[in-house]
Structures are given as structure tokens and as C-alpha cells.
Amino acid sequence: MANVSFSDATRIYPNSDHPAVDRLNLEIGDGEFMVLVGPSGCGKSTSLRMLAGLEEVNSGRILIGDRDVTDLPPKDRDIAMVFQNYALYPHMTVADNMGFALKMQNVPKAERQERVLEAAKLLGLEDFLSRKPKALSGGQRQRVAMGRAIVRQPQVFLMDEPLSNLDAKLRVATRTQIAALQQRLGVTTVYVTHDQVEAMTMGDRVAVMKDGLLQQVASPLELYDRPGNLFVAGFIGSPAMNLIEGPIVSGGVQIGDYILPLSREVLAKASNDTSLTVGIRPEALEVAEQGIAVNVNIVEELGADTYLYSTLVGSTDQSVDGQQIVARTSARHKGRSSGTVRLAADPTQLHVFSNATQERLSD
Amino acid sequence: MPRFISAKPDSRLLPLPWETPLAEWPVNLLVALPRGLSRHVVRFIKVGDDVYAAKEVIDHLAQHEYRLLHALMRQGTPAVEPVGIITERGAVDGVPLDPILITRHLEFSLPYRSLFSPGVRQETVSRLLDAMVVLVARLHLIGFKWGDVSLSNILFRRDADTFAAYLVDAETGELHARLTRGQREHDIDIARTNLLGDFLDLQAGGLLQEKLDPLRLVDMVTSRYRELWNELTGVEEFSGGELDRIENRVRRLNALGFDVAELDIQTDADQETIRIQPMVVDAGHHSRRLMRLTGLDTEENQARRLLNDLDTYRWRTGQAHVDEAVVAHDWLTHSFQPVMNAIPAELRAKREPAQIFHEVLDYRWYQAQRECREVPLLEATHGYVRDVLSDLPDEELNLDVLAPVVEDRQLVNPYDPSMGYVEAGEEPPVDAWENQADDQPEASPFLDLAALRARAAAKARAKAESEARDTP
Numbered sequence: 001m002a003n004v005s006f007s008d009a010t011r012i013y014p015n016s017d018h019p020a021v022d023r024l025n026l027e028i029g030d031g032e033f034m035v036l037v038g039p040s041g042c043g044k045s046t047s048l049r050m051l052a053g054l055e056e057v058n059s060g061r062i063l064i065g066d067r068d069v070t071d072l073p074p075k076d077r078d079i080a081m082v083f084q085n086y087a088l089y090p091h092m093t094v095a096d097n098m099g100f101a102l103k104m105q106n107v108p109k110a111e112r113q114e115r116v117l118e119a120a121k122l123l124g125l126e127d128f129l130s131r132k133p134k135a136l137s138g139g140q141r142q143r144v145a146m147g148r149a150i151v152r153q154p155q156v157f158l159m160d161e162p163l164s165n166l167d168a169k170l171r172v173a174t175r176t177q178i179a180a181l182q183q184r185l186g187v188t189t190v191y192v193t194h195d196q197v198e199a200m201t202m203g204d205r206v207a208v209m210k211d212g213l214l215q216q217v218a219s220p221l222e223l224y225d226r227p228g229n230l231f232v233a234g235f236i237g238s239p240a241m242n243l244i245e246g247p248i249v250s251g252g253v254q255i256g257d258y259i260l261p262l263s264r265e266v267l268a269k270a271s272n273d274t275s276l277t278v279g280i281r282p283e284a285l286e287v288a289e290q291g292i293a294v295n296v297n298i299v300e301e302l303g304a305d306t307y308l309y310s311t312l313v314g315s316t317d318q319s320v321d322g323q324q325i326v327a328r329t330s331a332r333h334k335g336r337s338s339g340t341v342r343l344a345a346d347p348t349q350l351h352v353f354s355n356a357t358q359e360r361l362s363d
Numbered sequence: 364m365p366r367f368i369s370a371k372p373d374s375r376l377l378p379l380p381w382e383t384p385l386a387e388w389p390v391n392l393l394v395a396l397p398r399g400l401s402r403h404v405v406r407f408i409k410v411g412d413d414v415y416a417a418k419e420v421i422d423h424l425a426q427h428e429y430r431l432l433h434a435l436m437r438q439g440t441p442a443v444e445p446v447g448i449i450t451e452r453g454a455v456d457g458v459p460l461d462p463i464l465i466t467r468h469l470e471f472s473l474p475y476r477s478l479f480s481p482g483v484r485q486e487t488v489s490r491l492l493d494a495m496v497v498l499v500a501r502l503h504l505i506g507f508k509w510g511d512v513s514l515s516n517i518l519f520r521r522d523a524d525t526f527a528a529y530l531v532d533a534e535t536g537e538l539h540a541r542l543t544r545g546q547r548e549h550d551i552d553i554a555r556t557n558l559l560g561d562f563l564d565l566q567a568g569g570l571l572q573e574k575l576d577p578l579r580l581v582d583m584v585t586s587r588y589r590e591l592w593n594e595l596t597g598v599e600e601f602s603g604g605e606l607d608r609i610e611n612r613v614r615r616l617n618a619l620g621f622d623v624a625e626l627d628i629q630t631d632a633d634q635e636t637i638r639i640q641p642m643v644v645d646a647g648h649h650s651r652r653l654m655r656l657t658g659l660d661t662e663e664n665q666a667r668r669l670l671n672d673l674d675t676y677r678w679r680t681g682q683a684h685v686d687e688a689v690v691a692h693d694w695l696t697h698s699f700q701p702v703m704n705a706i707p708a709e710l711r712a713k714r715e716p717a718q719i720f721h722e723v724l725d726y727r728w729y730q731a732q733r734e735c736r737e738v739p740l741l742e743a744t745h746g747y748v749r750d751v752l753s754d755l756p757d758e759e760l761n762l763d764v765l766a767p768v769v770e771d772r773q774l775v776n777p778y779d780p781s782m783g784y785v786e787a788g789e790e791p792p793v794d795a796w797e798n799q800a801d802d803q804p805e806a807s808p809f810l811d812l813a814a815l816r817a818r819a820a821a822k823a824r825a826k827a828e829s830e831a832r833d834t835p
Contacts, residue, residue: 014540053545074549087400087513089560090783091568100563101556103578127792134775134783135791141402143796165424177796197810204822221819224812238810283812 002065002155004028004051004188009060011046020046022212023060031186033179035203037193038235043212044192045160051190052158053077064155080154082162086145088133095120095129098147105152112151119150122184138170139177146181157182157189163198175202197238200224208232226351230358233279233351239326241279244292244312245355253278256293256314260345262362266352269361276361279351282307285327288344294325295340304330313340369447369465370433375410376465381452384460385419395777396760397474399515399531400564406778407468414468414760415446416531422450424534425462431507431533432466438505439647441498442530443469443518469529471715471758472518479565483572490525492580496587497620498528499554500595501646508546510535513557521714521758522662523721551588555581568784595621598640603630609639616641620663622648656691657699661717668721672698698740705744710752712759723747 006026012019021043028034036044049055051062053074061070069077088097099116107115120126123143128136133144149157162178163171179202182189193199199206200220207217208231216228227233233241246253252261253276260278270276285292287308294310301307308327327343352362365381380388385404394407394414404419420428425448432445443466452460478491499512509516509530516532539546562577571577594615601608613623625643630636645651649666653659653673661669676698677683677690702723703716714722727743775782 052549054543054549055545056543074545075552087402087515087557087560088781089564089567090400090781091564091570092560096563096567097560100560103563104555104559104581124794124796127794131792132783132786134781137794137797139797140794165421167421200810200815219819220815224810224815 002188003030003032004034004156004190005061005063006047006051007061007063009047009050009062010058011043011050011055012058019043019058019212021050024214026207026214026217028188028190029204031188033182033189033191033202033204035191035193035199035206036209037196037199037206038209038215040194041211042209044194044207044209046212047209048158048160048190048192051077051156052079052081078155080149080152080157082146082149082157082159086141086148088136088141088144090132090134092132093129094125094131094133094136094144097133097144099151101148102151115151115153116147119147122150122181123147138166139173142166142170142174143177146178150185155188157187159189159191161193162191163193178202196236200236206236208235210235226360227279228360230277230279230353233353233360237281239282239307239328241281241351242285242325243277243279243353244323244325245275245277247275248273256312258290258292258342260292260350261347262350262352266362270352270354272356273354275355277353277355278345279353280345281349282326282328284346284349285325285343286329286346287327287341289342291342291344292325293340293342294327306330308341308343310341310343364451365449365453366451367447367449368429371446373410373413373446376415376447376449379408379410381449381463382454382460384454385417385463390778393778394760396468397477398780399474399513399517400781401515401532401779402781404779416443416466416468418464418466419461420464420534421461425450425464428464428533428536431536431538434538435502435507435530435533440501440505440507440530441527442533443467466531468760469518469520469531470760471718472520472529473526473758474518475514475561478519479562479572479575480570481572483575485574488572488575488580489583491519491528492584493587494519494522494526494528496584496591497646498530499550499588500591502530503542503547503550503592504595504644504646506539506541508537508539508542508550509533510537510550510553511557512550512554514561515557520662521718523664523668523718525664527662527664547592551585554588555585558584591619594619595644596641598638600636600638603634603637606637609637612639612641616644617648620648620650620667621646622651656688657695659695659699659717661715665715665717665721668724669699669717672720672724701741702744705741706748706752710748712757713752713755714758719747719752722751726751 005028006024009021009024010019011021024047036047038044046055050057053069053072057070061068063069064077064079092100095116098119099112102112102115116129117126120129123146125140125143125147128140133141136144163174166174175198191202200223203220205217205219206223208215208223210231216223216232223232223236227236230243234243244255246255246260248267248270249259252259293313295313296308296310298309299306300309306329308329310325310327312323312325325343350362351360353359354361367377379392385406388406388408392408394409396407396414398405398407401418406417408415408417429445429448432442435442436444446465446467448462448464450462452462454460475491479488495517498517499509502509511532511534516530518529518531519526520529559577559581562571562575562580565571566577599608599612609626609628613626616623621644623641623644625641627640627642629638647663649670650661650663653661653666653670656673659669673691673694676694680693682690682693699720702720706719723740723744726747727738727740730738730743730746773785774780775785
């Protein structure tokens with residue numbers, strides 16, 4: 001096992017004028033489950049492929065443990081790509097299906113058997129070892145595939161959108177299995193996904209990328225509670241954070257006919273801005289006497305929660321009019337499913353961003 | 364209603380039962396052709412006289428593979444021909460079904476399971492592996508990373524004395540402007556693992572020639588790929604006095620079946636050292652020439668053989684100074700066509716025309732050696748039909764090749780070899796994981812924040828405890 005370190009790692013594709021990955025600096029701890037997430041083209045897959053040795057590193061370095069692997073071919077990096085292809089061979093037992101590749105590495109038979117048994121125990125497949133794979137379910141086949149990677153005992157597991165080829169149900173089940181398994185194995189894992197819910201559910205830490213640049217790397221909870229910039233704020237969370245832009249006025253920000261109060265410290269940091277963006281998570285909004293005026297369009301009850309889908313009412317600023325606002329309240333929404341209500345934001349859960357720099361201003 | 368996306372629509376496909384999961388299609392629509400292993404449901408479907416391969420696969424993969432196969436076709440790479448995708452399939456009970464990707468069945472193709480079976484000669488094995496290596500190198504030359512090189516994903520066709528390999532499955536493929544060394548190495552690494560699995564599986568099923576050692580076969584693929592790649596793209600340096608090495612390199616590449624479209628030649632300031640590197644090489648040196656001269660579309664080595672015969676014909680008929688295209692036309696009407704016409708119609712599905720011509724030439728050579736006389740082509744053709752062709756199995760639509768090698772065993776599903784053979788006493792063991800997964804509630808599309816906070820708290824607790832333990 002080992003830590004992984006990207007240091008100023010850059011990849012520029014031939015005939016491209018801007019880097020696909022731009023000076024990536026990322027330290028991944030020994031045994032950590034790191035998820036790279038971001039929209040399509042953000043550089044997450046390229047970063048993983050640089051670590052795998054599939055993409056050249058144009059500048060900067062990549063280390064696995066103490067070893068500089070920047071120029072090493074993939075097979076000398078002691079990594080395993082999981083799930084890439086998992087043909088199961090019908091005439092071989094599940095045990096042989098899991099362990100056959102070790103023959104190429106000249107692992108002696110006794111050790112091969114031992115490793116396979118160990119992996120099978122971890123995967124709940126012991127009773128299947130002497131079976132042929134034909135009767136296995138989709139999920140069991142996936143586990144045999146995982147077993148094939150586990151028996152190699154690599155320093156790092158790499159997974160590039162491993163669940164994208166599965167149907168929805170199997171995807172959720174496999175997600176839980178991978179996370180649990182990684183925790184038990186304690187092997188450093190780098191996992192790429194475009195799905196932020198997947199990223200947040202699985203990762204010890206999550207690195208959010210956009211346009212080849214690392215935006216923020218933090219634990220899922222910290223990303224949620226303290227997004228570092230506007231992009232992360234909008235990307236992380238489902239339903240998404242409400243991002244409302246308004247001009248700075250005395251004591252706060254003007255949103256429609258309401259002034260949302262902001263602390264003096266935050267306003268002081270906004271000296272270069274004339275307007276700010278305030279981020280409010282749906283659960284930080286409550287229906288109240290005073291607050292932001294919205295037109296409720298749809299009310300949805302989901303379990304104990306009520307979701308209000310509404311649009312901002314703008315009296316002075318026309319540009320504000322029509323923006324979607326989602327509120328999640330624990331209280332039942334009494335009254336009509338449409339009409340104007342006011343939403344008060346929990347002042348301790350406000351995220352304030354500079355429109356000039358896109359960076360977070362509030363603590 | 365299902366939706367058809369196709370560049371070459373075949374209206375006979377429209378009335379097929381798209382609302383039924385492919386695995387449940389009525390057998391009267393299917394053909395049990397031998398094929399490789401697959402992660403997905405794959406069936407051969409018969410429409411009139413044509414056979415298509417149908418693969419049920421999730422939407423983005425179906426689209427991805429369809430486009431890639433088209434790209435490969437445009438580049439003239441040997442791959443199966445994409446026909447279309449059927450999307451928006453809904454079952455009768457309203458449950459949506461995955462799309463089906465349709466490709467044309469490659470006529471005269473031989474799946475690997477029939478080729479490495481007991482009785483196969485070492486020579487044949489080497490030729491199959493060489494064909495595979497050439498295919499991978501050709502794909503790498505155009506920037507295609509396969510990601511899943513395996514015997515199951517390759518079909519072989521006879522090519523004179525050798526074989527030509529075709530790509531069947533492009534699901535994991537990626538097309539780049541140029542492959543990095545790491546990408547190529549990784550592809551080869553995957554190939555090694557997959558091929559080892561393929562060979563060991565054949566061995567476990569008693570379907571591999573006993574003398575063949577899977578590990579050695581796999582090593583052979585790797586070393587042959589390296590050699591070929593080096594010849595195709597490697598830098599060669601020599602002194603200014605050895606200029607003929609430029610031409611030698613081009614000849615060697617031609618002999619391997621490649622044309623050099625761009626050769627980079629650099630000399631140092633005093634012209635003492637010359638450095639050459641092929642920058643663009645195209646496969647199909649001989650088949651392109653034959654196609655240009657005769658319009659015949661053949662494999663590379665068939666073309667080489669036919670071109671040799673054309674050259675001999677030119678010399679024998681005293682046309683050495685006549686334009687090559689004119690001689691080619693003459694050869695086609697007086698040599699090639701008469702041989703084809705002499706093949707009885709009912710035997711024509713046994714081999715492709717160019718392959719038949721090649722085998723007739725072989726037959727004639729052996730007969731001439733035996734009888735110490737020149738044998739006329741048509742006489743040889745009749746002999747070949749009588750002694751060889753009539754006893755060969757049909758290969759156009761290869762139904763018999765997988766006739767059970769081990770006769771007391773039966774495939775679980777004749778339409779899906781991935782399922783293996785029927786075996787007695789097969790109660791599946793209890794799987795605690797699956798039972799647990801079944802009990803889990805359906806996941807919400809929203810982020811479960813409570814679970815996230817609980818997990819973070821548990822982690823913090825565990826950390827605090829471990830720190831407390833570590834502090835004396």
C-alpha cells in the first residue's frame with residue numbers, strides 16, 4: 001500500500017492549446033478512497049490515466065509511495081484497474097477465474113490459492129470457489145471481477161466510472177459493496193465519476209475538478225458545508241444549492257424586495273464587488289413572515305420532508321425574477337400548492353461568494 | 364415504439380420482436396453459430412438469407428460502439444460492419460429494455476474455439492497469433508486503443524495459407540489522434556491477461572490442443588507484437604554509405620503487407636549518419652494493388668498469391684511489356700473467372716472465391732510435382748473440386764465447426780457459449796451478500812446527508828479512539 005502524489009502534473013493533448021489537466025497538486029493518503037469528480041471534460045479521467053501511465057505527463061511528476069512513476073510503463077506501476085473487462089470463463093472454476101492472471105507473475109500455486117481464498121472471504125464468495133461461473137448473477141460476476149483485482153495485491157486501485165455500465169439497481173448495490181470492501185482492504189483507491197452523489201457517498205475525500213483545474217479537495221461533509229467557490233457550491237448537493245445573486249446594499253444583499261442580512265466581516269471582504277452571490281442549501285430555508293419572496297410552483301412530500309419548488313419574485317430587479325428556488329422543510333407546507341410565500345434563510349448556513357473572484361467570502 | 368438508427372437500413376428488421384428481451388427470442392429467428400464469450404446477451408438472427416449479430420447492451424455503450432465501428436469501417440480496418448441500433452424498446456409490460464446493436468455477420472469467419480482445438484498444428488497456431496498481432500498493430504497505428512483484446516472479440520478468416528483477424532467487439536475501444544506508449548502497453552497487458560484466460564478456459568474445457576502451453580502462447584503474442592511494431596514505426600540509423608537500407612526498409616514493410624505513406628529521413632550536418640522512421644504506414648499493400656488491377660476484394664495474403672499468379676501469367680503469355688492493367692483484365696477473364704465458373708454452385712459456400720483460387724493453385728502445384736508435368740488450370744480445378752472441396756465443411760455460415768468436440772457434453776444454451784456445459788447437481792450456494800442487497804431500500808436520487816454526517820461522525824470517533832489508544 002502507498003500514498004499517491006501528483007505534483008504540478010500537467011497533460012496537454014497534441015493540437016490542443018489548453019491543458020486537459022493543469023498543474024494538478026493532489027496528495028492521496030495511504031489507504032485513502034479518493035474520488036475525482038466533475039463535469040465531462042474536467043480532466044478527472046485524464047488525471048487517473050496519467051496515474052495509470054496511459055497518458056503522458058507533459059510536466060510535473062507523479063509518485064506512488066516513494067517511487068517516481070512519471071515515466072514508467074503501466075505494468076511497472078503496481079496498480080490495478082478494476083472492472084475494465086471482466087469476461088468470466090465458463091470452463092474454469094470461480095477460483096481459477098479469480099486467480100489465473102497470477103500465473104503470469106509466477107506466483108507459486110500455494111500462494112495463489114491462499115490469495116484467492118482470502119479475496120473470496122472478503123467478497124462472500126467462498127462457497128462459490130469450486131463452482132463454474134455460469135449460474136452467477138450480475139452482482140456476483142462483478143464480485144469475481146473485483147476478486148481478480150484484489151488477488152493481485154496492488155499498491156493502488158484505479159476505477160474509472162466503474163458503475164456506468166450497470167443498471168440502476170446493480171449500480172447502487174455495487175457502490176455500497178465497493179466502498180465497504182475498500183475500507184476492509186485499506187488499499188489506496190482513486191475513483192473517477194461524474195456523479196456527485198456517488199462521489200459524496202463513496203469517498204473519504206473528494207477532489208472536484210473543472211476545466212483541468214482542481215477546484216477543491218476535501219471530505220464530503222466539508223465540501224457540502226464549506227464549498228470553496230461558486231462552482232463547487234453549485235456542483236455538490238442534490239438538490240443543488242440555491243445560488244442567488246444580488247447587489248450589495250447597506251447591511252446585506254438585496255434579493256427582490258428583501259435585504260438578506262450579511263455580517264460586517266463578510267461585507268468587508270467584498271470590497272471589490274458590487275454584487276455578491278449567496279448560496280443557501282434547500283434545507284436552510286424555512287417558510288416565515290420575513291424573508292425572500294417566492295412563487296411556489298410545486299409542493300412535493302418525500303418521506304418526512306417537504307420540497308417546495310418555487311421561483312423568485314423580483315420587484316426591483318427584473319433579472320432576479322424567475323430564478324428557481326428549492327426549499328426543503330421538515331414542517332408540512334400548509335396552504336396552497338401555489339402562491340407567494342416568504343422563505344427565511346438560517347443565518348448560520350449562508351455561503352457567500354464574490355462575483356468578481358468566484359471565491360468563498362464567508363467562513 | 365422502438366426506434367431504428369441505421370446508415371444502411373434493412374426493412375426486414377422492422378417486424379422483429381423488439382419488445383421481447385433478446386434472451387427470450389423465439390428460436391426460429393435465431394442461428395446457433397459458434398462464437399466467443401460475452402458479458403452481454405448476444406444472438407445471431409436470421410433475416411432472409413442474411414445473418415446479423417444482435418447484442419443487447421445499455422444505451423451509451425451501444426451508441427459508442429456503433430460510432431466506433433463506423434469510424435473503423437471508414438478507416439478500412441478489419442472489423443465487423445455496424446448495421447444499426449434499435450433503441451427505445453419497451454416490453455409489453457411497459458418495462459424499458461436496453462438497446463440492441465446490430466452488426467453484420469462476417470461471412471466465412473471462423474471463431475477461435477474451432478481453431479485451437481485438438482488436432483491443430485503448431486504452424487496454424489502461430490499463424491492465428493500472427494493474424495491477431497497484425498490486427499492489434501493496425502488498430503494501434505490508427506490510434507485505436509481496444510481495451511479488450513481477446514480471442515472472443517476476434518474472428519478469423521482464411522487468408523491463403525494464413526489467417527486474417529477481424530475485430531468483433533469495440534465496446535471498450537477509444538479512438539485517439541495517436542496512442543501513447545502507455546496506452547499501447549496497457550492494451551497489450553490486457554491482451555495478455557485475456558488471452559491467458561481464453562487459453563486456460565479452452566484447456567479446462569478439453570478444447571485446447573494438449574501440447575500447447577497457454578503461458579508460452581501469450582508470451583509469443585507479446586514478443587511478436589513488439590517485433591512488428593518496431594518494424595512498422597522504429598527508428599533506424601546508419602551511415603551515409605548504406606543508402607540501400609532506406610529501400611530495404613520499404614521492401615520489408617511491403618512484404619509485411621504495409622505501404623509506406625510517409626517516411627521521415629534525417630541526415631546530420633556532415634551527412635554521415637542517416638536516420639529513418641516510417642511516419643505513416645497503411646496496411647493492405649497487396650490487396651490494394653489487386654483491387655486496383657482487378658476489382659477483386661480479398662485478404663492481404665490471398666492478394667499476394669493472386670498477384671504472383673498474375674505476374675507468372677504475364678510472363679507465360681509473353682505480355683511482359685504490356686500495361687499491367689491490361690494484363691490483369693486478361694488474367695481475370697482467362698484464369699480467375701474460368702476457375703470460379705468451374706466450381707459447382709452448391710459448393711461455393713465452402714470457401715471464398717479468392718481462397719478457392721489459392722487452394723486450386725496449391726493443388727495444381729502438388730499435382731505437377733507428383734506427376735512431373737505442367738497441369739492446366741482447369742484440370743487442376745476439377746481435381747480440387749473432386750478431391751478437396753466436396754469434402755470440406757461449409758464456412759460461409761459456419762454452423763458445424765463447433766460440433767461438440769467432447770461429445771458427451773452439452774451446452775447449457777446452444778445460443779450462448781458463455782454459459783458453459785450442463786453439469787449435474789447444481790444447487791447454487793446461499794449468498795449472504797445478495798440476500799442483504801435485496802433487503803436494501805431503493806436508493807434516493809438525492810444525497811443522503813444524514814448518512815453522510817453519521818459516517819463522518821463515526822470516522823471522527825474511530826480516529827479519536829485510535830489516537831487515545833496510541834497515547835500512553
